């Protein structure tokens with residue numbers, strides 16, 4: 001009898017497991033062949049704590065979905081009332097007009113409409129390691145529960161360095177792809193789509209997606225947006241300066257880089273901002289070698305940009321990176337005396353200065369992500385993931401022979417051509433590429 005019961009129980013458990021496995025089993029790549037990661041659009045995963053403008057799929061008109069958290073009951077009720085006169089079906093949830101946005105934006109960039117957040121699911125149980133630990137619930141676990149001493153920095157093992165090189169190389173390829181999509185009339189959401197699909201196709205995960213709840217797969221920061229701009233339906237305009245920031249998670253390791261792209265032609269002041277930002281960044285990168293202090297990097301960057309009339313953002317910093325997205329060392333982009341440790345071979349970290357035309361003070365948007373300047377003036381940023389070698393430093397996210405040569409690389413007073421690093425090996429590789437691209 002007890003055998004019968006346990007047999008039935010085993011069958012029940014098997015059926016339960018099997019049904020839970022179905023979406024995983026069914027999750028093969030749309031193009032037909034097996035892929036480790038599959039991404040699905042997921043309207044249900046839209047953050048639920050405020051009004052979100054969403055594209056109505058049936059009519060392609062703009063509608064506004066309201067999905068209230070219990071804490072926001074009051075807002076929800078008044079909105080629901082308003083929508084009942086116009087809506088049908090989703091009438092309680094959909095309104096044709098949203099509340100007037102009275103947020104005191106600093107410049108002319110406004111939040112646009114976000115498309116639903118994508119979900120990435122695994123195509124087999126075995127490949128769990130291909131999702132970072134925050135992918136499903138938005139909360140990073142590893143390296144985030146313990147307060148790290150700022151001077152304690154992980155030295156990566158040689159096999160980890162190899163995986164990070166692969167992640168860095170992919171991040172660069174994706175950044176180049178995203179950058180080629182930058183054109184007048186293109187929306188930042190379209191750039192996000194290109195980036196997202198290429199990362200999944202490469203068997204990697206777009207690190208920003210659901211990182212602390214971030215809604216998209218990359219950051220697109222236009223003009224006065226300093227960083228963490230959320231891709232949306234805003235079209236790029238002639239003259240816009242946009243930073244595209246790409247991070248990929250490949251085989252358990254993150255690679256992080258960003259670059260500026262100019263939409264059409266550029267004014268003189270914008271040109272000076274981009275040149276100064278690029279040059280201070282390369283100067284800082286060139287300074288890196290074993291035995292030096294991380295705190296020295298800030299002054300190197302400020303000493304380049306301040307005499308040119310620009311300012312450096314203090315609220316965001318560069319960071320250690322590896323199997324964890326953000327860890328020690330903290331890289332401050334302004335003069336400081338913080339005990340942020342000493343550089344050593346096989347440290348991996350980013351330098352990513354945000355340089356402003358006017359004030360470097362930050363205005364945070366109600367979306368809890370977008371950071372703009374307080375005066376609405378523009379900000380620029382570049383970022384590499386770097387690895388320290390015995391004889392200097394190398395950019396794991398360096399450009400390759402197919403990358404786009406930008407004017408600030410051609411006209412730099414610090415380094416002409418693609419900068420690959422200061423190690424002997426990096427200089428040799430750079431010479432081979434730059435001798436070709438600079439003569440054109």
Ligand code: MF3
Pocket residue numbers: 207208209211212214218219228245246247256352383
């Ligand atoms: N890529 C950014 C950085 O350079 C971080 C983006 S986190 C996100 O550190 F959640 F905003 F995407």
Ligand code: CO
Pocket residue numbers: 245246247256257258383
């Ligand atoms: Co980045």
Ligand code: CO
Pocket residue numbers: 256318319350352383
């Ligand atoms: Co970074």
